[in-house]
Amino acid sequence: xxxxxxxxxxxxxxxxxxxxxxxxxxxxxxxxxxxxxxxxxxxxxxxxxxxxxxxxxxxxxxxxxxxxxxxxxxxxxxxxxxxxxxxxxxxxxxxxxxxxxxxxxxxxxxxxxxxxxxxxxxxxxxxxxxxxxxxxxxxxxxxxxxxxxxxxxxxxxxxxxxxxxxxxxxxxxxxxxxxxxxxxxxxxxxxxxxxxxxxxxxxxxxxxxxxxxxxxxxxxxxxxxxxxxxxxxxxxxxxxxxxxxxxxxxxxxxxxxxxxxxxxxxxxxxxxxxxxxxxxxxxxxxxxxxxxxxxxxxxxxxxxxxxxxxxxxxxxxxxxxxxxxxxxxxxxxxxxxxxxxxxxxxxxxxxxxxxxxxxxxxxxxxxxxxxxxxxxxxxxxxxxxxxxxxxxxxxxxxxxxxxxxxxxxxxxxxxxxxxxxxxxxxxxxxxxxxxxxxxxxxxxxxxxxxxxxxxxxxxxxxxxxxxxxxxxxxxxxxxxxxxxxxxxxxxxxxxxxxxxxxxxxxxxxxxxxxxxxxxxxxxxxxxxxxxxxxxxxxxxxxxxxxxxxxxxxxxxxxxxxxxxxxxxxxxxxxxxxxxxxxxxxxxxxxxxxxxxxxxxxxxxxxxxxxxxxxxxxxxxxxxxxxxxxx
Numbered sequence: 001x002x003x004x005x006x007x008x009x010x011x012x013x014x015x016x017x018x019x020x021x022x023x024x025x026x027x028x029x030x031x032x033x034x035x036x037x038x039x040x041x042x043x044x045x046x047x048x049x050x051x052x053x054x055x056x057x058x059x060x061x062x063x064x065x066x067x068x069x070x071x072x073x074x075x076x077x078x079x080x081x082x083x084x085x086x087x088x089x090x091x092x093x094x095x096x097x098x099x100x101x102x103x104x105x106x107x108x109x110x111x112x113x114x115x116x117x118x119x120x121x122x123x124x125x126x127x128x129x130x131x132x133x134x135x136x137x138x139x140x141x142x143x144x145x146x147x148x149x150x151x152x153x154x155x156x157x158x159x160x161x162x163x164x165x166x167x168x169x170x171x172x173x174x175x176x177x178x179x180x181x182x183x184x185x186x187x188x189x190x191x192x193x194x195x196x197x198x199x200x201x202x203x204x205x206x207x208x209x210x211x212x213x214x215x216x217x218x219x220x221x222x223x224x225x226x227x228x229x230x231x232x233x234x235x236x237x238x239x240x241x242x243x244x245x246x247x248x249x250x251x252x253x254x255x256x257x258x259x260x261x262x263x264x265x266x267x268x269x270x271x272x273x274x275x276x277x278x279x280x281x282x283x284x285x286x287x288x289x290x291x292x293x294x295x296x297x298x299x300x301x302x303x304x305x306x307x308x309x310x311x312x313x314x315x316x317x318x319x320x321x322x323x324x325x326x327x328x329x330x331x332x333x334x335x336x337x338x339x340x341x342x343x344x345x346x347x348x349x350x351x352x353x354x355x356x357x358x359x360x361x362x363x364x365x366x367x368x369x370x371x372x373x374x375x376x377x378x379x380x381x382x383x384x385x386x387x388x389x390x391x392x393x394x395x396x397x398x399x400x401x402x403x404x405x406x407x408x409x410x411x412x413x414x415x416x417x418x419x420x421x422x423x424x425x426x427x428x429x430x431x432x433x434x435x436x437x438x439x440x441x442x443x444x445x446x447x448x449x450x451x452x453x454x455x456x457x458x459x460x461x462x463x464x465x466x467x468x469x470x471x472x473x474x475x476x477x478x479x480x481x482x483x484x485x486x487x488x489x490x491x492x493x494x495x496x497x498x499x500x501x502x503x504x505x506x507x508x509x510x511x512x513x514x515x516x517x518x519x520x521x522x523x524x525x526x527x528x529x530x531x532x533x534x535x536x537x538x539x540x541x542x543x544x545x546x547x548x549x550x551x552x553x554x555x556x557x558x559x560x561x562x563x564x565x566x567x568x569x570x571x572x573x574x575x576x577x578x579x580x581x582x583x584x585x586x587x588x589x590x591x592x593x594x595x596x597x598x599x600x601x602x603x604x605x606x607x608x609x610x611x612x613x614x615x616x617x618x619x620x621x622x623x624x625x626x627x628x629x630x
Contacts, residue, residue: 036236
């Protein structure tokens with residue numbers, strides 16, 4: 001296997017072991033980590049598509065910019081003491097990397113802000129954590145807010161100063177209470193050391209394509225999975241990050257193919273949506289094609305890797321192509337059938353586990369097809385240990401956050417076990433997640449019901465999303481999102497099918513046309529839905545007549561593009577249908593739609609402010625006459 005950019009080493013394993021050995025002998029503080037992160041100056045740190053060109057930056061070029069921008073940032077923060085907390089509210093990109101290290105080089109500590117949370121939640125975090133400033137290119141806060149544009153390169157780099165002593169990550173936002181988790185360089189060093197175990201045990205993890213290893217930066221760096229498994233694991237070994245222009249499905253596929261991406265780490269939502277879309281396309285090609293596909297998937301577990309790749313070559317060519325070598329799903333529970341699909345067609349997809357409070361703690365690394373597709377999160381990595389207590393997964397180790405702030409109170413890490421709140425069981429030394437303990441629902445007969453086990457039973461074509469909720473003053477409820485054009489008879493049929501699927505549990509069934517997952521979330525938050533249901537913020541479904549037909553050519557064309565972007569029949573999209581709350585669109589769907597609108601009508605919708613949500617609103621905007629692209 002040919003590998004580029006590993007210095008004097010003969011192979012990637014020797015390169016990894018050599019660099020980790022040298023790092024282990026260092027102080028393992030942020031100063032030494034910084035030096036090791038940028039030690040291969042000529043390697044390509046990142047690349048991205050800009051029109052027909054590909055932009056690139058080397059590690060050396062980035063390091064020079066970090067130190068010159070740190071000089072400017074130091075001046076802007078001169079009124080604040082060292083080790084002050086500085087919010088970093090920036091999307092993935094060159095600015096994020098440069099400003100992350102610039103904050104540390106100034107002797108301060110970065111607070112990695114979850115850009116998917118609303119401004120009010122972020123404001124509360126900044127104030128309660130006593131942050132003195134924030135860097136953001138799209139939000140303004142009550143404390144000093146600095147735009148990345150206001151931090152240009154100085155003529156001279158910043159002199160060597162004491163580095164900041166910690167970084168903080170926020171919980172993903174799927175909880176009703178945002179937590180802050182503080183990591184020193186010692187914990188980060190342990191997590192980087194853990195990556196060696198993955199490389200040693202799993203050959204596909206070290207696999208390059210045409211001499212290069214390139215990781216798609218799908219996950220935000222503010223998220224623990226994105227920070228550790230995407231940025232730190234790979235930048236420490238000077239591999240290449242590939243930035244996305246946006247998260248539209250077409251952009252993701254085009255970027256993977258054009259840049260010959262080798263590694264993709266993403267949340268279950270992306271893998272499951274891709275799986276569902278491929279399955280839909282195969283079914284549309286007819287019964288014979290689908291039968292051949294099913295037969296191939298039945299054979300896949302018993303075939304060598306090379307034969308699986310040959311058998312499903314056409315599917316891979318229309319998906320990510322041949323460059324992809326290793327993938328991880330993390331940040332939530334993934335269905336075994338999704339794992340079987342990707343591994344069956346010739347990609348290597350492993351299931352991983354971690355939390356903001358504990359970092360990345362395990363990945364299923366088995367070379368056995370059945371084990372890799374079982375849904376196991378694997379055995380713990382070298383820096384941590386697992387145990388089960390009353391069916392709850394508990395973790396302890398040196399790579400976990402050194403302190404955690406919840407509800408305004410900081411708790412220091414001790415030698416005690418940390419309870420993750422995840423229900424789990426052990427089978428042959430491997431851990432399998434069963435759901436969240438705080439998601440358990442008490443049924444009418446007093447029995448504990450696990451939504452993770454019940455929800456997969458509700459496989460009904462007309463149900464877009466489903467969540468089983470309960471607890472407190474909320475009775476055990478199945479909340480199901482359905483299309484707004486669902487008639488009374490269809491609604492009654494859906495309720496009957498849900499009741500049959502969840503029998504013998506007797507649950508209240510509530511239909512709604514609102515999407516259950518909030519825009520930009522990675523997964524459905526049952527905690528948020530429980531609160532909305534309790535406060536009456538979720539309206540029960542009431543069938544209504546929509547005026548679907550129109551004689552307006554512009555409206556018709558916009559409705560058609562909406563329908564295509566959402567995978568709906570055109571007659572189900574009215575001129576007044578709300579793209580998000582009624583049609584169930586997500587931010588990824590909206591990006592697909594706006595891209596199609598620009599290609600078909602040469603129209604660019606505004607990025608600032610609230611999005612235009614209906615065909616009527618968009619048509620009105622177009623008729624103002626100042627929206628066409630050049």
